[in-house]
Amino acid sequence: MSSTLYRAQASLVGRLWRRRFHSSPLFRDVYKDVDQQTFTKVIEAKDRLVLVDFYADWCGPCRQLSPILERLGADSSVKSGATGYPVDLVKVDVESDDGAILAGKYGVSALPTVVALRNGEKVDHFRGSLSEPAVLKFIEKL
Numbered sequence: 755m756s757s758t759l760y761r762a763q764a765s766l767v768g769r770l771w772r773r774r775f776h777s778s779p780l781f782r783d784v785y786k787d788v789d790q791q792t793f794t795k796v797i798e799a800k801d802r803l804v805l806v807d808f809y810a811d812w813c814g815p816c817r818q819l820s821p822i823l824e825r826l827g828a829d830s831s832v833k834s835g836a837t838g839y840p841v842d843l844v845k846v847d848v849e850s851d852d853g854a855i856l857a858g859k860y861g862v863s864a865l866p867t868v869v870a871l872r873n874g875e876k877v878d879h880f881r882g883s884l885s886e887p888a889v890l891k892f893i894e895k896l
Contacts, residue, residue, distance in 0.1 A: 784827045784843045789852045796844050798874045803834040803896055806844045806869040808853070808862045815883035816866040820845070822886045823868070826893070835894035839872065870896050 797804050807823050809816035826832045827843030848857045869879040
């Protein structure tokens with residue numbers, strides 16, 4: 755194998771490895787339609803603020819809020835106001851089996867519901883669709 759091909763493969767493997775699950779503050783993630791195992795791994799990451807978006811595809815306010823949350827979850831300048839932690843987003847479809855169990859665990863009774871978790875512990879939540887400035891204000895108080 756030529757050294758050029760070997761370096762190209764090593765580079766590809768390195769990029770793929772970095773795309774796997776991690777809890778490093780160097781990366782920002784949006785986890786879509788997670789199962790219970792992935793959910794647990796993500797929320798237990800240290801020094802992260804995790805927003806959990808409980809939604810359903812048929813929910814109009816959910817479709818308004820989701821793009822805002824995804825944009826903020828991917829923006830590296832958005833941080834928790836109280837701790838300065840980076841913000842990750844986990845999207846949970848309440849119509850899936852795992853989503854229904856997680857929604858029950860967190861007492862979700864209306865859609866959309868966003869639960870904020872820090873080090874695996876619930877710190878706050880809101881229900882309904884908010885504007886981007888209102889979501890930023892919510893994050894800043896965390």
